[in-house]
Amino acid sequence: MATTVTNIEKLVGKRIRRKEDPRLITGTATYVEDIKLPGMHHAVIVRSPHGAANIKGVDISKAAALPGVAAVFTGADITGVGSVVCGADLPGLRKPVHHILAQSRVYYVGHPVAVVVATDRYIAADGADLVEVDYEVTQAVTDPEKALAEGAPAVHPEWPDNKAFVFLQKGGDMEKAFADAEVVVKQRITSQRLVPNAMETRGVVADWLQAEHSLTLFTSTQIPHLARTILAGQLGIDENRVRVVAPEVGGGFGSKLNVYAEEALMGFISRKIGKPVKWIESRRENFLVTIHGRGHVDYFEIAAKRDGTILGLKLKLIQDLGAYHQLLTPAIPTLSVLMMPGLYNFRNIDAEVIGTFTNCVPTDAYRGAGRPEATHGIERMVDLLAAELNMDPAVIRFKNFVQPDQFPFPTATGLNYDSGDYGATLQKALDTIGYDDLRKQQAAARLEGRLMGIGISTYGELCAFGPSPATPAGGWESATVRVEPSGKVTIHTGTSPHGQGQETSFAQLAADELGVSMDDIVVLHGDTSVIPYGIGTFGSRNTAVGGPALFYALQDIKEKVKKFGKMLLKSENVVFENGKCTCQVSGKEVTFQTIAGAAYRAMQLPPDTDPGLVATKFWEPSNFAFPFGAHIIVSEVDRETGQIEIKRYVAVDDIGNQLNPLLVEGQVHGGAAQGLGQALWEHGIYDDNGQLMTGEFMDYAMPRASMMPWVECSHTTTPSPVNPLGVKGVGEAGTIGSTPAMVNSVMDALMPLGIRHLDMPLTPEKVWKAINGAA
Amino acid sequence: MTRAISLTINGKHYEHDVEPRLLLIHYLREVAGLTGSHMGCETSLCGACTVELDGKAIKSCTMFAVQANGANIVTIEGLASPEGKLHPMQEAFWNEHALQCGFCTPGMIMVSKQIVERNPSPTDTEIREGLDGNICRCTGYQHIVNAVRTAAKAGA
Numbered sequence: 023m024a025t026t027v028t029n030i031e032k033l034v035g036k037r038i039r040r041k042e043d044p045r046l047i048t049g050t051a052t053y054v055e056d057i058k059l060p061g062m063h064h065a066v067i068v069r070s071p072h073g074a075a076n077i078k079g080v081d082i083s084k085a086a087a088l089p090g091v092a093a094v095f096t097g098a099d100i101t102g103v104g105s106v107v108c109g110a111d112l113p114g115l116r117k118p119v120h121h122i123l124a125q126s127r128v129y130y131v132g133h134p135v136a137v138v139v140a141t142d143r144y145i146a147a148d149g150a151d152l153v154e155v156d157y158e159v160t161q162a163v164t165d166p167e168k169a170l171a172e173g174a175p176a177v178h179p180e181w182p183d184n185k186a187f188v189f190l191q192k193g194g195d196m197e198k199a200f201a202d203a204e205v206v207v208k209q210r211i212t213s214q215r216l217v218p219n220a221m222e223t224r225g226v227v228a229d230w231l232q233a234e235h236s237l238t239l240f241t242s243t244q245i246p247h248l249a250r251t252i253l254a255g256q257l258g259i260d261e262n263r264v265r266v267v268a269p270e271v272g273g274g275f276g277s278k279l280n281v282y283a284e285e286a287l288m289g290f291i292s293r294k295i296g297k298p299v300k301w302i303e304s305r306r307e308n309f310l311v312t313i314h315g316r317g318h319v320d321y322f323e324i325a326a327k328r329d330g331t332i333l334g335l336k337l338k339l340i341q342d343l344g345a346y347h348q349l350l351t352p353a354i355p356t357l358s359v360l361m362m363p364g365l366y367n368f369r370n371i372d373a374e375v376i377g378t379f380t381n382c383v384p385t386d387a388y389r390g391a392g393r394p395e396a397t398h399g400i401e402r403m404v405d406l407l408a409a410e411l412n413m414d415p416a417v418i419r420f421k422n423f424v425q426p427d428q429f430p431f432p433t434a435t436g437l438n439y440d441s442g443d444y445g446a447t448l449q450k451a452l453d454t455i456g457y458d459d460l461r462k463q464q465a466a467a468r469l470e471g472r473l474m475g476i477g478i479s480t481y482g483e484l485c486a487f488g489p490s491p492a493t494p495a496g497g498w499e500s501a502t503v504r505v506e507p508s509g510k511v512t513i514h515t516g517t518s519p520h521g522q523g524q525e526t527s528f529a530q531l532a533a534d535e536l537g538v539s540m541d542d543i544v545v546l547h548g549d550t551s552v553i554p555y556g557i558g559t560f561g562s563r564n565t566a567v568g569g570p571a572l573f574y575a576l577q578d579i580k581e582k583v584k585k586f587g588k589m590l591l592k593s594e595n596v597v598f599e600n601g602k603c604t605c606q607v608s609g610k611e612v613t614f615q616t617i618a619g620a621a622y623r624a625m626q627l628p629p630d631t632d633p634g635l636v637a638t639k640f641w642e643p644s645n646f647a648f649p650f651g652a653h654i655i656v657s658e659v660d661r662e663t664g665q666i667e668i669k670r671y672v673a674v675d676d677i678g679n680q681l682n683p684l685l686v687e688g689q690v691h692g693g694a695a696q697g698l699g700q701a702l703w704e705h706g707i708y709d710d711n712g713q714l715m716t717g718e719f720m721d722y723a724m725p726r727a728s729m730m731p732w733v734e735c736s737h738t739t740t741p742s743p744v745n746p747l748g749v750k751g752v753g754e755a756g757t758i759g760s761t762p763a764m765v766n767s768v769m770d771a772l773m774p775l776g777i778r779h780l781d782m783p784l785t786p787e788k789v790w791k792a793i794n795g796a797a
Numbered sequence: 798m799t800r801a802i803s804l805t806i807n808g809k810h811y812e813h814d815v816e817p818r819l820l821l822i823h824y825l826r827e828v829a830g831l832t833g834s835h836m837g838c839e840t841s842l843c844g845a846c847t848v849e850l851d852g853k854a855i856k857s858c859t860m861f862a863v864q865a866n867g868a869n870i871v872t873i874e875g876l877a878s879p880e881g882k883l884h885p886m887q888e889a890f891w892n893e894h895a896l897q898c899g900f901c902t903p904g905m906i907m908v909s910k911q912i913v914e915r916n917p918s919p920t921d922t923e924i925r926e927g928l929d930g931n932i933c934r935c936t937g938y939q940h941i942v943n944a945v946r947t948a949a950k951a952g953a
């Protein structure tokens with residue numbers, strides 16, 4: 023097992039401002055929409071306004087006749103293009119064929135039906151308005167529980183039960199757990215549909231070069247290499263003749279961990295018309311057709327002793343899949359099941375997941391992907407159990423935590439938690455917020471009739487995806503370190519950061535290892551023609567999987583540098599430190615830069631050594647990493663209005679070692695905003711006909727600055743043993759920890775009124791109705 | 798049918814014939830070639846397209862280019878000095894890690910500049926209220942608030 027880096031005192035661990043920022047704060051970065059190619063055309067897509075309908079006919083004649091319109095394509099025109107790929111597999115999984123343009127039927131509002139290509143984006147939009155589609159509307163079903171009911175409309179007529187799969191996971195002896203139980207608490211808990219809403223919508227520029235039979239595709243994606251492999255397959259182009267570039271990407275949060283119909287469609291169009299073509303998703307389209315997250319209806323039963331010892335957890339999970347599988351759709355709820363035990367010691371679990379088709383846009387990975395749902399479930403159940411037993415929610419958690427001497431800890435779901443001290447994190451959070459005193463304040467507030475709540479969530483997370491056998495794509499990552507003849511360093515990472523800051527944190531790591539200035543380092547990513555194959559950015563894996571790949575590539579460089587150092591210093595007794603090789607005997611030195619020059623000039627070479635100074639590493643972790651933490655939120659509910667005021671928010675996260683704490687905080691803050699968004703405000707609501715009622719920022723409540731509390735961040739540090747940096751990953755932690763802390767806080771506030779549980783989002787209306795007994 | 802417009806952007810004079818329906822954001826991005834201002838929602842709800850028009854921060858997705866005829870516009874590209882010296886608000890965003898993906902950032906910086914111009918020593922609550930027309934999905938706003946506060950203190 024790799025040892026942990028010890029020279030963390032250098033740049034690694036420092037709050038360093040980002041190398042990527044100058045271009046971003048001056049408006050000179052290049053996002054997909056900023057790309058202009060000679061002769062470029064623009065595409066606008068005609069989409070279904072119905073949740074379910076048969077297409078009786080499409081009349082493109084008016085659109086095609088519009089001056090400036092170059093081409094119009096409908097489903098019938100799309101030949102020789104493969105359907106949208108689902109990379110997940112489960113036993114017995116039903117996979118509907120997901121054409122890139124609808125054929126004879128539409129399955130959700132937004133389903134692409136036709137595409138208009140014109141010389142100008144306004145003309146393309148005019149053309150799209152002129153396409154006439156004759157629909158025969160049929161009955162839609164958008165609620166997953168209704169979809170499972172007898173006689174529900176079939177989303178896909180070939181599968182009238184609307185079930186895509188049933189997945190079972192059992193561990194331990196649930197019968198015994200329930201037989202031994204002195205108390206059983208049951209609750210139905212939903213995790214509502216959320217719309218990821220990266221501020222940059224998706225966009226594609228495709229450029230087919232006939233003479234080369236090659237396609238360049240600029241696309242706003244988190245996974246350029248996987249996208250290339252998939253698109254080459256869909257379009258029937260050799261993989262080495264497809265270049266995918268993720269330029270500046272304006273946020274993803276999982277919504278761009280996908281390969282969408284429009285990417286293949288633009289490749290197809292560019293090839294057909296022999297011109298570059300651009301498609302930029304509107305915000306409205308982003309709401310309607312880019313994947314949603316969550317979408318659970320969960321039935322939990324928790325079994326325990328009266329002393330608070332948890333014995334087991336049962337779950338029936340109804341996953342709203344939407345109409346199709348996107349890249350990982352069916353896999354997401356299986357992640358929920360894996361994380362069901364949370365941070366607790368019980369060994370008995372029993373889960374049934376029913377993947378359910380609905381006439382909605384597919385759900386897929388959204389920040390946390392399955393784990394926020396699981397964490398919300400277990401953390402709500404633990405609080406409900408504590409309430410039932412009249413125990414303090416902190417005490418019941420301490421009682422059930424996996425203890426520090428139990429690691430590596432095999433869970434009932436087959437995971438192996440890497441390291442942790444869950445009690446220490448919770449204790450730190452309690453101390454920071456002044457828990458005992460707060461409980462006294464709460465007692466006093468209740469006497470005055472005020473509704474004050476204290477909510478705890480202690481979350482665990484499975485991330486840093488991960489060993490390859492446990493992931494749908496490879497679980498490794500790649501890094502190349504290219505030292506140029508001048509001694510300047512270019513790093514290629516197979517991850518595809520889009521805000522996470524690896525151009526900085528990876529430069530910190532390399533600067534420390536090579537003893538060069540961060541200014542002398544450039545980190546490149548996201549262009550498949552430049553970067554060796556990589557897996558991409560998701561599952562909090564950039565630092566925890568991409569980081570070690572870089573670390574080992576740097577070790578190879580250091581080895582080679584030392585060989586040149588020995589040769590140039592004519593000594594065996596040479597160390598490489600602080601950017602130079604030093605002869606331990608003579609004290610003579612030769613710099614890294616001189617060595618780089620010598621390696622390329624190659625007048626003389628060390629024995630068995632090739633010229634040049636480049637190293638590439640593919641690194642595969644032996645296990646996931648498991649960050650954890652404790653979030654506590656103090657809130658007060660206004661009896662008259664149902665309005666929730668967040669008084670304090672303390673987050674203590676343990677993500678192992680940190681490369682750059684400034685960036686870590688940014689991740690926690692952003693994650694917390696998205697998690698609070700779920701708890702309080704956000705909800706993708708479909709009506710029974712399949713209309714997305716919250717399909718604009720006007721109706722979908724995004725967290726805004728004045729809605730967010732001050733988040734007090736701190737940490738404990740338990741290095742992960744699964745990688746040489748001791749890092750765990752932080753991209754999703756805030757999202758996972760925040761939601762149940764917020765909901766538990768509000769439910770704690772409402773406890774004196776006998777209100778046991780409310781489903782998210784906890785809007786003032788919902789809370790007010792509950793207070794007034796109308797819920 | 799087009800209309801002639803003439804306006805000043807970042808101190809430079811522009812004259813074009815444009816369609817009356819052309820949005821100002823598209824004029825800036827596609828005709829003037831200034832792609833720093835972004836389109837995040839096209840419905841005046843996200844602020845990614847915020848620019849300064851005759852001294853006021855406005856959402857350029859909700860205005861036609863012809864309405865900007867004769868106006869004096871400053872975009873994110875016009876904030877740093879020609880020699881590349883950053884505006885103090887840009888510097889503060891950088892120092893405080895007030896951006897991640899950077900997509901909302903040009904709009905955020907433009908509106909933050911306006912917040913401080915109107916109120917040289919804003920409270921955190923005032924800063925947050927001033928930012929409310931702009932959405933950031935990455936940062937949770939906390940570092941943006943820090944940036945505006947520090948820039949205000951530095952006299953931005």
Ligand code: FES
Nearest residue numbers: 837838841844858
């Ligand atoms: S694009 Fe103008 S406010 Fe969103």
Ligand code: FES
Nearest residue numbers: 897901933934935
């Ligand atoms: S930095 Fe990404 S939206 Fe604000």
